[in-house]
Amino acid sequence: MKRFRFGKWLLLSIIFYIFSSSVAFTEEPQEPTKDTVVSSGKKVSIEYSLKLEDQSVVDTNVGAGPLTFIQGSRELLPALENALEGMKIGEGKLITVTPEEGYGPVDKNAFIKLDKEQFSQDELEIGTVLQSLNSDGQPVYAQVTEIKEDTILLDFNHPLAGKTLFFNIRILDIQEVPTS
Numbered sequence: 001m002k003r004f005r006f007g008k009w010l011l012l013s014i015i016f017y018i019f020s021s022s023v024a025f026t027e028e029p030q031e032p033t034k035d036t037v038v039s040s041g042k043k044v045s046i047e048y049s050l051k052l053e054d055q056s057v058v059d060t061n062v063g064a065g066p067l068t069f070i071q072g073s074r075e076l077l078p079a080l081e082n083a084l085e086g087m088k089i090g091e092g093k094l095i096t097v098t099p100e101e102g103y104g105p106v107d108k109n110a111f112i113k114l115d116k117e118q119f120s121q122d123e124l125e126i127g128t129v130l131q132s133l134n135s136d137g138q139p140v141y142a143q144v145t146e147i148k149e150d151t152i153l154l155d156f157n158h159p160l161a162g163k164t165l166f167f168n169i170r171i172l173d174i175q176e177v178p179t180s
Contacts, residue, residue, distance in 0.1 A: 038087045038174060040072035045173040046084075051166045058160070066172045077102055080167060092170040099162050106162035112142070113151045124152060129159075 038044050045066035050059040061067055069075040071084065079101035087093060099105050116124065128144045146153035 036088055036174060038071050038084045038171060040085075041177055042071045043173075043175040043177050044069060044071050044084065044171065047170045047172055049168045051168070052163055053166075058165075068173075070177060080169075084169065084171070087171050089171050089174055092168070095167040095169060097165040097167065099164060102163070102165050103158040103160045104162075106157050110156040111145070112154050112156065114154060116147070116150050116152050119152065130154065 045068045047062055047066055048060065049057055049062055051057055071081060074081075076084075077097060079097045080095060083093065083095040119130075124144065124147055126144055126147060130142050130144065132140050132142070134140045140156070142154035142156045143159065144152055145155045
């Protein structure tokens with residue numbers, strides 16, 4: 001069995017130390033490349049929970065499939081898209097969206113009183129959401145907010161109008177969108 005002399009072992013250790021130290025010192029922390037951060041045109045997958053001020057959960061996909069969208073395509077609220085810009089895979093963030101940045105304030109002109117006889121009795125419960133079509137054939141939703149003897153009051157505001165929204169978001173994946 002061949003024995004290394006202490007001097008050779010020490011010399012090899014010093015060479016290894018210098019080599020590994022020089023590599024460690026020359027490696028600068030890498031900023032994420034444009035491909036690894038949320039930016040316009042990227043396909044982004046997120047996990048989210050949406051709560052209101054009273055901490056009630058309005059919507060979530062935690063434990064289900066991710067929400068996938070193209071950043072900058074206006075599929076999400078603009079304030080939410082802006083807050084996601086620059087985030088990396090695995091990063092999480094709490095995002096607060098004010099009513100003005102979200103679904104707007106409650107519009108008092110979006111309440112309409114209608115004749116009660118226009119509706120079937122099973123539809124007439126406070127909180128029921130009714131669906132109709134507008135003149136363009138697009139669905140329109142209204143919530144029954146008041147029932148009187150001859151009339152009902154319908155609220156055509158978005159259900160989240162006037163509410164501050166609290167999103168807890170985690171970036172699951174970011175992909176380049178193939179161009180054709």
